[in-house]
Each structure stands twice: as structure tokens, then as C-alpha cells.
Amino acid sequence: MAATPRVAIIGGGIGGLTLALALRERGLTADVYEQAPRLAEIGAAVALSANATRELERIGLGAGLAAASxxxxxxxxxxxxxxxxxxxxxxxxGSWYRDRFHAPFHGIHRAHLQAVLAAALGPGTVHLGCRLVELGERSDGMVLRFADGRAEHAELVVGADGIRSTVRRWVAGGAHEIYSGTSGFRGIVPVDRLPDLPDPGAIQFWMGPGAHLLHYAIGSSGELVNFLAVVEGPAAWTGSEGWTAEVAGDVPLRAFEGWHPAVTSMIAAVTHTVRWGLFAVAPLRRWHRGRAVLLGDAAHAMLPHQGQGANTTVEDAVALAALIARESTATGLPGALAAYQTLRRARTRRIQRSSWTTNALLHLPDGPAADERDRALARLPQDLAWIHGYDVHAALRGRPAHTATAGPVVPAPRSPGAVVAAPAVEGCCRG
Structure with a gap:
């Protein structure tokens, strides 16, 4: 067995590429196997909050992210x-957010984020057109078999392969995807086509009965607006193409009839042919089995209403890389994987619950409950501290993991009076 483990990462998205970079920072190598013929992220954009950007800055990506965000x-x-x-x-x-959370907030196109990660990684690490179809275990590690007949061996397999993860089926068995009963319509619109939009440079939630719309600027100069419009239904998901289902073009506007012109003009600026089902992964009893472990959406896909799918995936990648390096040899992997699950599972479950609750709070009809929610939004910076102020390295050292300089840390919401609504992220279940 190798002195240091050979790591095979399944999935060349944000989590897989970040893990490969974080391992390299610690002197370890990995191979990334991506089923697509080229790197191309699904989804329009992602909001990167401080709990992820501080980790990406630590591995040298700060300037690249800033230039593309x-x-x-x-x-x-x-x-x-x-x-x-x-x-x-x-x-x-000003510098309020960075001063409070010690890292920036970025809005970035998913493809641009993936390009920054891939460029930092360089050639030779990512293997395209490799669709994993089977995992097997033997005394010295794992055997990976791909659809094209290729077979590989690794001491550790990391499933960064999304909500319908092949690796998760081996680790946890069964299907764990849960449809939320909500769906979304999304798009990117040039800001100069939205004359009714107030404050186009802001992240904005428009909240109403049975629906909400989130948007934020992307592009190096904020010239584009990325939006996600979320509605209740359909009651059951029957989309034959997985995350999407065909829809008549007038459905989105009918769902937002009577809303402010800024909302309806944004939705009307895009031709909608599909709706995206919003899914999560049920909490898993275990994240690892033998020498296979899960990361990101494969372990804890969540609704996008706390904007934390991508951010918690970055946290996972940094934590897992540090724990693997800490054990330093393949023989130490079982302890590293157990420590990783202990460190990450409770936090991600808490954010999953908060994201699910927040959907209902954003969709309240006008009335006393909505008024109470609105009053609670005044304390949002304090309520978000436990999410945005999280520091993976502090958590690894067993110290308080929140870096915010002021404001109480409060639990995830359990009632309209304890709302926590943070920037959502484009995508079916990703954030």
C-alpha cells in the first residue's frame, strides 16, 4: 500500500476541483474523474459567502475570483x-461584510468559478468522459469501473458526484433524494433590459404568497442579473429528464400575476421551456463506508434558500483534505473519515433544515405572520453569523468556528418569528 493514499475524486464540479486543490496544498495528489466530455457546470450562477471565500483565498484563488465576480x-x-x-x-x-466575516461575498457564474478552479489545478488531474458505473472493495483499497471499460484503483474514493451520486449508492444504499414540492424558473438578463428594477447591484428577495424571486448581479462589472423564481408545485415531480420538466411558456408569468413590474419584466425577459424541481438529500446515517466517502451534494444536497450548497461543499473539501493529510498515510484513513463525518454532518444538517424552513417563510401571504417575518429580517446580520462566520480551520482545531466580530449566533429558524433568509443560489439543488 502506498505511503500516502491515492485519492480518486468522482465529479469535476466545484467540490471535486476544490478538494483536489486543497489536497495539493497539503502535498497530496488526486485524480478527478468527470463523466462529461468537458467541464461545464449546470446552473447559472452561485453566491459565494465568506465561509467559502476565506477558504478559496487561503489556497490562492482570491484574485481570480474577484476578477470574475x-x-x-x-x-x-x-x-x-x-x-x-x-x-x-x-x-x-463600504467594507462592512468583509470586516464582519473576514472574507468577501461574490456573485459569480458557475462556469467562471469552475474555470478559476480548473486553471489553478492545471492539466493532467481531471479525466473527462469517465462515468463511474461500479465500485468494488478489496484489501488494499477500491476498484473503480467506468462505462468505457476503464478500471482504476485507489486507496480512497470521494463521491463529489452530486445529488444522484453513484458513490452514495455504494456508501448508503437506496435513493435519498426528496422533492420539496416546489420548483423554479431561472435566467440571466442584461441589467440594461430591466429599467423597472430598483437597486440592480443588490441581492434582492421579492417575497409573496406562494412564491418568491431572488436575483443578484454577476459578471466582472455587474452587467448581468441572475434570477431564480420559486413557486409552489407541482405536487409530485414527474420530470422525465431528471431535474427539469417541460412547461408552457406562460406558466412562470401566471404564477407571478399582480407582482411588481420589476419581477414580471425579469421573468418575461427569458424564454422558459422548463421548470427545475427543487430537491434535497435526506439526512444520511453515514457518509463513509470502507474507503469511500461523500462530499457536497452527494452527502447533503439542500434547498437553495440559504445560498449554502456550494459554500458548504467548499467547507467539506477543505475539511476532508486537512483530515486526510493529518493522518498522512493510507492506514490512517478510517480515522480521518470518521472525524470528517463527525465534523461536518451536524452543521450541514442544520443548514438543510434552515433552508427547508425558509422556503415557507418567503412564501407567506400578506398578514400578521408576514409582518412578523419582516420585523425579524431587521436582525438578519446577527442571525446569519453562524453560517457566514464559520471557519473550517478553527473547527478543525476544536475551537469556536465563528469569526464574526459582533452579534449573537442564533439557531436555525423554527417559526416565522425566527426567520433566517439568506441569498439563494441558482440550480436544482445546489447552492
Missing amino acids: TTPTELIHRRWRDGRKVAAHPVGT
């Missing part, structure tokens, strides 16, 4: 019909 001016919540601003908090205005 837009930092939003504020986080704003608005009422659905008249656009009334019910809460506003600075993000990029």
Missing part, C-alpha cells in the same frame, strides 16, 4: 406587490 451592494428584502423595502443590510457597500 461581482460583490453585491446590499441584501434587500421586498414585498411582492408594491416593492416596499422591508429590510436592507450592507454587503459590498
Whole structure:
């Protein structure tokens, strides 16, 4: 057996590439196997919060991310019909967010983020067109078999292969995907086509009965607006193409009839032929089995309403790399995997629950409950500290993991009076 483990990462998305980079920072090598013929992320954009950007900056990606991203001016919540601003908090205005959480907030196209990661990794690590079809275990590690007949061996297999993970089926068995009963319509629109949109440089939630719309600027100069419009239904998901189902083009606008012109003009600016089902993964009893372990959506795919799918995936990758390196040899892997599960499972489950609860809070009809939610939004910076202020390295050292300089850390919401609504992320279940 090799002195240091040979690591095979299944999936060349944000999690797989970040893990490969984090391992390399610690003197370990990995091979990334991606089933697609080229690197191409699904989904329009991603909001990277401080709990991820501080880790990406630590591995030298800060300048590349900043060049490809837009930092939003504020986080704003608005009422659905008249656009009334019910809460506003600075993000990029001044240095408030960075001062508080010690890292920036970025809005970036998923493809641009993947390009930054891949460029930092360089050639030779990512193997394209490799669809994993079977895993097997033997005394010295794992055997991987791919659809093209290729077979590989590794001391450790990491499943960074998304919500319908082949590796998860080997680790945990069965199907764990849960349809939320909600779906989304998404798009990217040039900001100059949205004359009715107030504060185009801000992250904004428009909240209303049975639906909400989130948007934020992307592009190096904020010239584009990325949006996700979420509605209740359909009651059951029957999309034959997995995450998407065909839909008549007038369905999105009918769902937002009577909403502010900024919302309806944004939705109307895109031709909608599909709706995206919003799914999560049920909490898993175990994240590893033998010498295979799960990361990101494969372990804890969540609804996008806390904007943490991609961010928690980055956290996973950094934590797993550090724990593997700490054990330093293949014989130490079982302890590293057990420590990884202990460190990551409780936090990600908490964010999953919060994301699920937040959907209902964003969809309240006008009335006392919505008014109570709006009042709670005034304390959003404090309520978000436990998410954005998390520091993986502090957690690995067994120290308090929150780096925010002020404000109490509060639990995830359990009632309308304890709402936590953070920037959502484009994608079927990713954040």
C-alpha cells in the first residue's frame, strides 16, 4: 500500500476541483474523474459567502475570483406587490461584510468559478468522459469501473458526484433524494433590459404568497442579473429528464400575476421551456463506508434558500483534505473519515433544515405572520453569523468556528418569528 493514499475524486464540479486543490496544498495528489466530455457546470450562477471565500483565498484563488465576480451592494428584502423595502443590510457597500466575516461575498457564474478552479489545478488531474458505473472493495483499497471499460484503483474514493451520486449508492444504499414540492424558473438578463428594477447591484428577495424571486448581479462589472423564481408545485415531480420538466411558456408569468413590474419584466425577459424541481438529500446515517466517502451534494444536497450548497461543499473539501493529510498515510484513513463525518454532518444538517424552513417563510401571504417575518429580517446580520462566520480551520482545531466580530449566533429558524433568509443560489439543488 502506498505511503500516502491515492485519492480518486468522482465529479469535476466545484467540490471535486476544490478538494483536489486543497489536497495539493497539503502535498497530496488526486485524480478527478468527470463523466462529461468537458467541464461545464449546470446552473447559472452561485453566491459565494465568506465561509467559502476565506477558504478559496487561503489556497490562492482570491484574485481570480474577484476578477470574475461581482460583490453585491446590499441584501434587500421586498414585498411582492408594491416593492416596499422591508429590510436592507450592507454587503459590498463600504467594507462592512468583509470586516464582519473576514472574507468577501461574490456573485459569480458557475462556469467562471469552475474555470478559476480548473486553471489553478492545471492539466493532467481531471479525466473527462469517465462515468463511474461500479465500485468494488478489496484489501488494499477500491476498484473503480467506468462505462468505457476503464478500471482504476485507489486507496480512497470521494463521491463529489452530486445529488444522484453513484458513490452514495455504494456508501448508503437506496435513493435519498426528496422533492420539496416546489420548483423554479431561472435566467440571466442584461441589467440594461430591466429599467423597472430598483437597486440592480443588490441581492434582492421579492417575497409573496406562494412564491418568491431572488436575483443578484454577476459578471466582472455587474452587467448581468441572475434570477431564480420559486413557486409552489407541482405536487409530485414527474420530470422525465431528471431535474427539469417541460412547461408552457406562460406558466412562470401566471404564477407571478399582480407582482411588481420589476419581477414580471425579469421573468418575461427569458424564454422558459422548463421548470427545475427543487430537491434535497435526506439526512444520511453515514457518509463513509470502507474507503469511500461523500462530499457536497452527494452527502447533503439542500434547498437553495440559504445560498449554502456550494459554500458548504467548499467547507467539506477543505475539511476532508486537512483530515486526510493529518493522518498522512493510507492506514490512517478510517480515522480521518470518521472525524470528517463527525465534523461536518451536524452543521450541514442544520443548514438543510434552515433552508427547508425558509422556503415557507418567503412564501407567506400578506398578514400578521408576514409582518412578523419582516420585523425579524431587521436582525438578519446577527442571525446569519453562524453560517457566514464559520471557519473550517478553527473547527478543525476544536475551537469556536465563528469569526464574526459582533452579534449573537442564533439557531436555525423554527417559526416565522425566527426567520433566517439568506441569498439563494441558482440550480436544482445546489447552492
